[in-house]
Amino acid sequence: MKQAILTPQDKDFPRWYQDVITKAELAENGPVRGTMVIRPYAYRIWELLQAELDRRIKAAGAENAYFPLFIPEEFLKREAEHVEGFSPELAVVTRAGGKQLEEPVVVRPTSETIINHYFSKWVQSHRDLPLLINQWGNAVRWEMRPRLFLRTTEFLWQEGHTAHATEQDAHQYALNIFHNVYADTMIHIIGVPILRGRKTDDERFAGATITWTCEGMMRDGKALQMGTSHELGQNFAKAFNTQYVNVEGERDYVWQSSWGVSTRAVGGLIMVHGDDNGLRLPPALAPYQVVILLVRDDNGAGERAAQLADQLSASGHRVHFDNRTDVSFGRRATNWELKGAPLRVEVGPRELAEDRVTVVRRDTSEKQPVAINALGSHIKNTLVDIQRNLLAEATKRRDENTAEVKTVAEAAEAALTGFARIPWATIRGEGVEVLHKTSVTVRCLQRADGSLPDSPDDSDLVATVGRAY
Amino acid sequence: MKQAILTPQDKDFPRWYQDVITKAELAENGPVRGTMVIRPYAYRIWELLQAELDRRIKAAGAENAYFPLFIPEEFLKREAEHVEGFSPELAVVTRAGGKQLEEPVVVRPTSETIINHYFSKWVQSHRDLPLLINQWGNAVRWEMRPRLFLRTTEFLWQEGHTAHATEQDAHQYALNIFHNVYADTMIHIIGVPILRGRKTDDERFAGATITWTCEGMMRDGKALQMGTSHELGQNFAKAFNTQYVNVEGERDYVWQSSWGVSTRAVGGLIMVHGDDNGLRLPPALAPYQVVILLVRDDNGAGERAAQLADQLSASGHRVHFDNRTDVSFGRRATNWELKGAPLRVEVGPRELAEDRVTVVRRDTSEKQPVAINALGSHIKNTLVDIQRNLLAEATKRRDENTAEVKTVAEAAEAALTGFARIPWATIRGEGVEVLHKTSVTVRCLQRADGSLPDSPDDSDLVATVGRAY
Numbered sequence: 001m002k003q004a005i006l007t008p009q010d011k012d013f014p015r016w017y018q019d020v021i022t023k024a025e026l027a028e029n030g031p032v033r034g035t036m037v038i039r040p041y042a043y044r045i046w047e048l049l050q051a052e053l054d055r056r057i058k059a060a061g062a063e064n065a066y067f068p069l070f071i072p073e074e075f076l077k078r079e080a081e082h083v084e085g086f087s088p089e090l091a092v093v094t095r096a097g098g099k100q101l102e103e104p105v106v107v108r109p110t111s112e113t114i115i116n117h118y119f120s121k122w123v124q125s126h127r128d129l130p131l132l133i134n135q136w137g138n139a140v141r142w143e144m145r146p147r148l149f150l151r152t153t154e155f156l157w158q159e160g161h162t163a164h165a166t167e168q169d170a171h172q173y174a175l176n177i178f179h180n181v182y183a184d185t186m187i188h189i190i191g192v193p194i195l196r197g198r199k200t201d202d203e204r205f206a207g208a209t210i211t212w213t214c215e216g217m218m219r220d221g222k223a224l225q226m227g228t229s230h231e232l233g234q235n236f237a238k239a240f241n242t243q244y245v246n247v248e249g250e251r252d253y254v255w256q257s258s259w260g261v262s263t264r265a266v267g268g269l270i271m272v273h274g275d276d277n278g279l280r281l282p283p284a285l286a287p288y289q290v291v292i293l294l295v296r297d298d299n300g301a302g303e304r305a306a307q308l309a310d311q312l313s314a315s316g317h318r319v320h321f322d323n324r325t326d327v328s329f330g331r332r333a334t335n336w337e338l339k340g341a342p343l344r345v346e347v348g349p350r351e352l353a354e355d356r357v358t359v360v361r362r363d364t365s366e367k368q369p370v371a372i373n374a375l376g377s378h379i380k381n382t383l384v385d386i387q388r389n390l391l392a393e394a395t396k397r398r399d400e401n402t403a404e405v406k407t408v409a410e411a412a413e414a415a416l417t418g419f420a421r422i423p424w425a426t427i428r429g430e431g432v433e434v435l436h437k438t439s440v441t442v443r444c445l446q447r448a449d450g451s452l453p454d455s456p457d458d459s460d461l462v463a464t465v466g467r468a469y
Numbered sequence: 470m471k472q473a474i475l476t477p478q479d480k481d482f483p484r485w486y487q488d489v490i491t492k493a494e495l496a497e498n499g500p501v502r503g504t505m506v507i508r509p510y511a512y513r514i515w516e517l518l519q520a521e522l523d524r525r526i527k528a529a530g531a532e533n534a535y536f537p538l539f540i541p542e543e544f545l546k547r548e549a550e551h552v553e554g555f556s557p558e559l560a561v562v563t564r565a566g567g568k569q570l571e572e573p574v575v576v577r578p579t580s581e582t583i584i585n586h587y588f589s590k591w592v593q594s595h596r597d598l599p600l601l602i603n604q605w606g607n608a609v610r611w612e613m614r615p616r617l618f619l620r621t622t623e624f625l626w627q628e629g630h631t632a633h634a635t636e637q638d639a640h641q642y643a644l645n646i647f648h649n650v651y652a653d654t655m656i657h658i659i660g661v662p663i664l665r666g667r668k669t670d671d672e673r674f675a676g677a678t679i680t681w682t683c684e685g686m687m688r689d690g691k692a693l694q695m696g697t698s699h700e701l702g703q704n705f706a707k708a709f710n711t712q713y714v715n716v717e718g719e720r721d722y723v724w725q726s727s728w729g730v731s732t733r734a735v736g737g738l739i740m741v742h743g744d745d746n747g748l749r750l751p752p753a754l755a756p757y758q759v760v761i762l763l764v765r766d767d768n769g770a771g772e773r774a775a776q777l778a779d780q781l782s783a784s785g786h787r788v789h790f791d792n793r794t795d796v797s798f799g800r801r802a803t804n805w806e807l808k809g810a811p812l813r814v815e816v817g818p819r820e821l822a823e824d825r826v827t828v829v830r831r832d833t834s835e836k837q838p839v840a841i842n843a844l845g846s847h848i849k850n851t852l853v854d855i856q857r858n859l860l861a862e863a864t865k866r867r868d869e870n871t872a873e874v875k876t877v878a879e880a881a882e883a884a885l886t887g888f889a890r891i892p893w894a895t896i897r898g899e900g901v902e903v904l905h906k907t908s909v910t911v912r913c914l915q916r917a918d919g920s921l922p923d924s925p926d927d928s929d930l931v932a933t934v935g936r937a938y
Contacts, residue, residue, distance in 0.1 A: 028587065030536070030537035030539070030583075031537070031540070031541050031544070031583065031586060032537060032539040032540070032541060032574050035537035035538070035539055036537065037534070037535070037536050037537065037587055038534060038535040039534055040532035040533065040534045040602070043532075043533050043534045043535055044532070044533070046535075047533060063509035063512075063513070064509065064512050064513070064516060065506070065507060065508055065509045065512045066506070066507040066512055066515075066625065067499070067506050068499035068500070068501060068504035068505065068506065068623055069504070069576075069607055069609070069623050070499070070501040070504055070560075070609075070622075070623065071500070071501070072500050072501060075500070087567070088566065088567050089566065090565070090566075090567075091539075091562045091564075091565040091566075092562060092563070092564040092565065093560045093561060093562050093563075093576065094561070094562075094563045094564060095560075095561040095563060095573070096559065096560040096561065096611045097557065097558065097559075097560075097611035097613070098556070098557050098559075098611075104564070105501050107538075107562065107576070114499075114500065117500060118497065118506055133509070137607065138538055138606065138607065140538070140539075142565045142566035142567075144566070153539075154537055154538050154539065156535065
């Protein structure tokens with residue numbers, strides 16, 4: 001019987017998560033508490049995700065730029081809620097170039113402040129608007145309970161920052177990013193059927209007027225906030241005096257949005273799709289979509305397998321040829337299962353003699369002989385089907401673990417294994433506090449029909465509550 | 470007569486450099502001294518350069534990964550030369566999460582130390598070698614004389630770090646990166662005819678045994694070190710105990726290389742090709758290779774111009790359609806000249822009536838009527854020619870401003886306007902010190918035939934000396 005190399009998920013999910021990260025060589029803890037080393041296999045997943053996000057961000061009209069890592073401490077203090085929210089998490093440089101700094105500098109926890117410092121110079125007239133900027137980089141928030149990918153002292157992300165002439169324009173742009181960049185990437189690329197909704201006022205970004213959130217359900221029923229898009233109103237504009245002259249010739253403050261997705265999404269990917277045998281990667285983000293596994297190098301099988309690898313690469317797939325026949329076949333197969341490669345193509349002399357290979361799907365474990373002359377189209381179609389299936393499985397699981405409830409007690413009960421949907425009016429205030437005591441929080445608010453609320457005071461709102469990472 | 474918008478280069482080159490960076494909206498000083506904001510136009514150039522480097526780095530077999538920004542101060546101290554070289558430039562976080570840190574952490578000035586901390590865990594046997602890692606990110610060195618792009622407190626770069634079983638293998642890999650990644654990109658993409666050589670022992674990287682350098686000549690005759698590849702010997706391996714078991718079953722320290730190219734290269738691009746009218750961008754790195762400039766929107770000229778823009782985009786060029794006819798044509802033409810777009814296609818109703826447009830080359834200022842049905846092939850060929858021509862011009866300039874000299878006095882004289890080549894034996898020791906007093910340094914050592922030296926003690930070495938950024 002095969003020995004489990006990972007702690008089973010239903011035994012100890014957090015332990016399974018740690019195990020798979022270590023065994024699949026995804027990441028390690030950094031030497032400074034809460035920091036993380038992202039190893040090549042996971043970094044490649046991140047690069048592929050970055051490319052998908054970046055393409056969509058550019059299509060939404062935003063341009064990439066880069067602002068400094070170091071922010072004068074004073075900048076943070078200008079927006080009252082912002083400084084209150086981020087102060088406890090700041091890392092501060094007090095010594096540099098061999099001297100004590102007269103003004104300590106903060107390592108950016110997010111860049112609204114420093115970017116507004118420049119927006120206030122660059123924006124003069126309504127002709128300069130909208131100003132749509134995105135930045136890829138790192139940020140630092142000193143975390144009390146760090147966890148690899150999910151909550152690290154330093155993380156990688158993109159942060160978008162925009163300025164608009166009207167509240168309506170900022171609103172529409174924040175939602176454009178929310179739907180067409182974030183939700184689209186999460187659903188169709190990461191394969192996570194995220195819930196789209198509005199954060200309660202208690203849970204919104206420090207300094208925002210509205211936070212729109214993408215919430216995914218992990219395999220243990222807990223929620224992960226995978227991306228947020230904020231409407232900032234004129235809060236930072238007023239703090240940094242970011243004004244423009246409108247078409248009537250009057251000065252006004254700009255309206256703004258900001259939005260971010262981080263390496264945390266890789267943690268979501270692991271926890272939504274992974275199973276007791278390891279990762280299950282959606283083809284869109286798999287470093288290797290197809291692994292050609294040479295069984296034995298007899299009768300020219302190695303050469304033939306290399307040719308197949310070349311052909312599949314030439315068709316545009318990401319292919320790895322594993323010809324380490326000095327390592328046992330079983331061990332290599334288990335390793336690629338652990339690493340979540342969507343398809344394994346097992347090539348051995350016996351099957352080659354019959355002009356076929358064995359194709360194994362990671363998502364369903366289905367094993368199938370495929371004639372070599374049909375391999376190209378089989379691979380192509382199956383990758384599409386795996387991408388679709390992972391999303392379908394995750395959607396089914398999410399729906400099965402979401403309960404419609406009427407009372408706070410029922411909500412608390414349901415949140416032990418998944419999400420509970422409950423009328424916002426039922427829990428607003430006291431109910432939220434009661435739930436909070438059992439670590440259950442409101443993940444987001446939606447209208448009864450699933451659409452986005454105009455206001456937290458809308459009468460027909462439904463809250464989705466759950467435990468969260 | 471057209472009014473100069475930039476300080477002329479021959480009047481004050483550093484001022485011209487500042488002017489063009491400001492006027493072409495490339496970058497600004499950050500609020501913390503020495504830091505830099507990279508604006509979208511310059512960031513796009515950097516992205517294009519990154520893509521070119523990244524493709525070549527991957528082709529050389531290295532994989533991207535990410536290591537933490539924060540390094541325990543103690544790590545730096547383990548390699549004696551390394552800490553001596555970097556100590557004066559460190560930024561140190563002493564306060565985080567609202568508390569004084571017990572162990573202050575350094576913001577990475579470079580990552581040899583923290584990466585070796587992990588290499589020492591990951592490398593066990595000769596089968597784990599070579600280990601080839603690259604990282605894209607930021608780094609911080611507190612600069613006394615900061616200058617945008619060239620020397621900034623925070624900079625963006627890639628840093629490669631490798632471990633090998635033998636000195637010979639590390640040597641070959643460092644040179645593989647040096648020639649096939651760095652020199653190839655600088656010559657064929659940035660269009661800079663870099664000089665390849667070896668740094669003197671005084672000028673090599675702190676902790677390296679050999680530093681190979683790519684030196685470019687700017688239009689004022691000064692040198693810019695645009696990329697370096699280091700052989701680290703076993704220095705860091707010994708400091709971090711990075712050992713492996715060789716084929717004979719014996720433990721040995723690994724041999725290492727490290728190599729980096731930063732946003733400084735963008736400064737080089739500006740200073741090698743720019744002229745009194747602004748930037749001149751090589752097509753390979755131009756955000757817009759072709760700007761379609763609508764003269765007047767009469768007789769359907771706007772629609773026709775938009776079609777041309779679409780056609781050229783569809784052919785794979787980066788195209789911008791400038792239809793801001795509310796801004797004067799002259800002002801827009803001057804602006805695209807300033808921004809260095811390789812080709813302008815001027816589209817007006819009068820010419821369209823004759824089925825032609827006017828194509829203007831930025832590099833030569835050549836202006837030429839082109840029949841619309843020949844435009845596609847004309848653009849394609851001309852972009853190739855501009856890429857070639859910028860390199861040819863820079864090569865001619867570099868060669869004309871390089872003198873073969875015999876004495877220290879002649880070298881000092883020649884270095885006022887360019888490079889001097891002088892036998893290494895003539896200046897080694899005292900000569901170097903004399904030159905140093907007039908800010909002239911040895912940029913690199915080569916053999917007499919231009920090839921790379923095996924040792925600084927080779928008998929036939931020639932030193933190239935000059936003033937440097």
